[in-house]
Amino acid sequence: xxxxxxxxxxxxxxxxxxxxxxxxxxxxxxxxxxxxxxxxxxxxxxxxxxxxxxxxxxxxxxxxxxxxxxxxxxxxxxxxxxxxxxxxxxxxxxxxxxxxxxxxxxxxxxxxxxxxxxxxxxxxxxxxxxxxxxxxxxxxxxxxxxxxxxxxxxxxxxxxxxxxxxxxxxxxxxxxxxxxxxxxxxxxxxxxxxxxxxxxxxxxxxxxxxxxxxxxxxxxxxxxxxxxxxxxxxxxxxxxxxxxxxxxxxxxxxxxxxxxxxxxxxxxxxxxxxxxxx
Amino acid sequence: xxxxxxxxxxxxxxxxxxxxxxxxxxxxxxxxxxxxxxxxxxxxxxxxxxxxxxxxxxxxxxxxxxxxxxxxxxxxxxxxxxxxxxxxxxxxxxxxxxxxxxxxxxxxxxxxxxxxxxxxxxxxxxxxxxxxxxxxxxxxxxxxxxxxxxxxxxxxxxxxxxxxxxxxxxxxxxxxxxxxxxxxxxxxxxxxxxxxxxxxxxxxxxxxxxxxxxxxxxxxxxxxxxxxxxxxxxxxxxxxxxxxxxxxxxxxxxxx
Numbered sequence: 001x002x003x004x005x006x007x008x009x010x011x012x013x014x015x016x017x018x019x020x021x022x023x024x025x026x027x028x029x030x031x032x033x034x035x036x037x038x039x040x041x042x043x044x045x046x047x048x049x050x051x052x053x054x055x056x057x058x059x060x061x062x063x064x065x066x067x068x069x070x071x072x073x074x075x076x077x078x079x080x081x082x083x084x085x086x087x088x089x090x091x092x093x094x095x096x097x098x099x100x101x102x103x104x105x106x107x108x109x110x111x112x113x114x115x116x117x118x119x120x121x122x123x124x125x126x127x128x129x130x131x132x133x134x135x136x137x138x139x140x141x142x143x144x145x146x147x148x149x150x151x152x153x154x155x156x157x158x159x160x161x162x163x164x165x166x167x168x169x170x171x172x173x174x175x176x177x178x179x180x181x182x183x184x185x186x187x188x189x190x191x192x193x194x195x196x197x198x199x200x201x202x203x204x205x206x207x208x209x210x211x212x213x214x215x216x217x218x219x220x221x222x223x224x225x226x227x228x229x230x231x232x233x234x235x236x237x238x239x240x241x242x243x244x245x246x247x248x249x250x251x252x253x254x255x256x257x258x259x260x261x262x263x264x265x266x267x268x269x270x271x272x273x274x275x276x277x278x
Numbered sequence: 279x280x281x282x283x284x285x286x287x288x289x290x291x292x293x294x295x296x297x298x299x300x301x302x303x304x305x306x307x308x309x310x311x312x313x314x315x316x317x318x319x320x321x322x323x324x325x326x327x328x329x330x331x332x333x334x335x336x337x338x339x340x341x342x343x344x345x346x347x348x349x350x351x352x353x354x355x356x357x358x359x360x361x362x363x364x365x366x367x368x369x370x371x372x373x374x375x376x377x378x379x380x381x382x383x384x385x386x387x388x389x390x391x392x393x394x395x396x397x398x399x400x401x402x403x404x405x406x407x408x409x410x411x412x413x414x415x416x417x418x419x420x421x422x423x424x425x426x427x428x429x430x431x432x433x434x435x436x437x438x439x440x441x442x443x444x445x446x447x448x449x450x451x452x453x454x455x456x457x458x459x460x461x462x463x464x465x466x467x468x469x470x471x472x473x474x475x476x477x478x479x480x481x482x483x484x485x486x487x488x489x490x491x492x493x494x495x496x497x498x499x500x501x502x503x504x505x506x507x508x509x510x511x512x513x514x515x516x517x518x519x520x521x522x523x524x525x526x527x528x529x530x531x532x533x534x
Contacts, residue, residue, distance in 0.1 A: 042448040043419070157317065186316035186475060187520040192526050213448060220523035256453035258482035260521065261505035266457035266480070270450035 099160025110148030
């Protein structure tokens with residue numbers, strides 16, 4: 001399998017008030033082919049910052065460093081802002097958590113998809129509209145022509161998230177980074193959105209990085225899972241083997257979830273070992 | 279055993295839209311009752327209707343059994359029924375210290391021993407008095423939700439309405455907060471009405487639960503029947519399957 005993205009010893013640090021730096025990501029390494037990789041961790045574990053650093057969306061005051069950060073042979077650390085911009089959206093897409101905040105509230109959803117397409121490909125207006133409608137149909141929106149003219153506040157959360165996916169996939173990126181793409185959705189809608197994402201990723205042969213706090217969901221969706229704690233990868237495991245996780249943190253995270261049909265009162269809580277953060 | 283909380287043919291109507299449509303249920307003292315459903319199913323609106331934040335358009339809500347009927351929203355009612363909201367980032371006043379947040383309900387109800395109660399409430403939710411003069415932004419999500427629970431309990435209510443109390447929290451923090459709620463319920467003989475979209479959380483916390491869809495009751499069943507798979511409606515079964523995670527086989531067919 002060819003390597004699409006190679007990350008070695010990625011570090012992201014933010015300045016604090018004392019003029020010092022706090023490391024949010026502390027040496028993350030992984031390689032990604034055209035596969036589904038999950039990154040799981042709790043708030044503050046650095047999972048989102050890892051995704052943002054790959055896209056080049058880290059806040060300007062932060063310091064990003066890595067031994068290697070390449071996408072399809074392109075050195076992302078040496079790339080100019082213009083080169084990063086050319087990659088972003090066109091070859092690396094990102095789906096964010098909440099469509100309520102990530103869509104432009106004063107533009108109808110169809111034109112937002114058209115805009116995304118025309119930003120990256122030379123496509124005429126009529127052709128772009130056709131493609132946007134086809135993309136809306138591909139994310140299983142009934143009557144795409146009607147939805148095209150709707151504004152974000154007029155669509156439901158699940159539909160909004162499908163619009164986001166349509167917008168990100170229309171430029172046919174090679175890599176899609178999905179940061180908590182379904183956390184704001186209901187469980188049943190979550191599954192619909194996931195199956196659409198799953199099918200499109202498989203059909204188009206994309207690489208996918210699926211960032212989530214939900215270990216169970218990630219393990220049922222991805223091929224491989226990285227478990228992050230305090231800015232580091234504490235465990236890398238094939239999703240199917242999650243039950244045989246070695247690290248105490250992964251096991252603790254799994255066992256503190258209430259499960260259907262189990263009576264555990266009180267629930268086991270995670271006792272954090274300072275060693276994990278070393 | 280008479281019910282401490284009874285809703286009969288409850289409906290909440292906004293401009294002709296029936297957010298809650300003819301829902302009836304009864305909760306016994308000391309019981310933990312769960313309401314599950316997707317967004318827009320009316321589950322949170324029921325809680326809001328119980329505590330008087332959303333006016334009930336039809337039907338009735340009786341709190342305190344036949345003997346002591348309390349009017350929703352009245353002062354006596356508010357001492358008996360308190361609510362914990364979903365988002366600990368949005369439900370605490372950002373410019374008030376924890377001390378002031380906890381003192382507010384005591385001042386409203388003219389409770390004298392504020393000092394002792396605040397100390398005790400903080401101890402009870404496992405935070406200690408070190409947190410008393412901090413602001414909400416200085417606390418983590420789990421700590422804030424503990425403050426919200428302390429604020430609800432400081433008036434010593436009998437019924438606690440919980441609207442997705444842990445869905446904004448990380449899994450490990452969720453376990454801590456759920457354990458805390460359970461411990462408090464047993465110690466104080468509280469009655470819980472808990473709303474959640476997470477079936478596993480509701481079956482863990484509640485003895486009985488009501489499944490809702492589009493403002494209507496789908497079914498009311500004991501948690502054990504749910505976990506045994508003893509379910510009558512297809513919708514509940516669908517929710518059960520969804521809560522088990524993603525399965526590649528149940529992906530819908532690719533449209534032509």
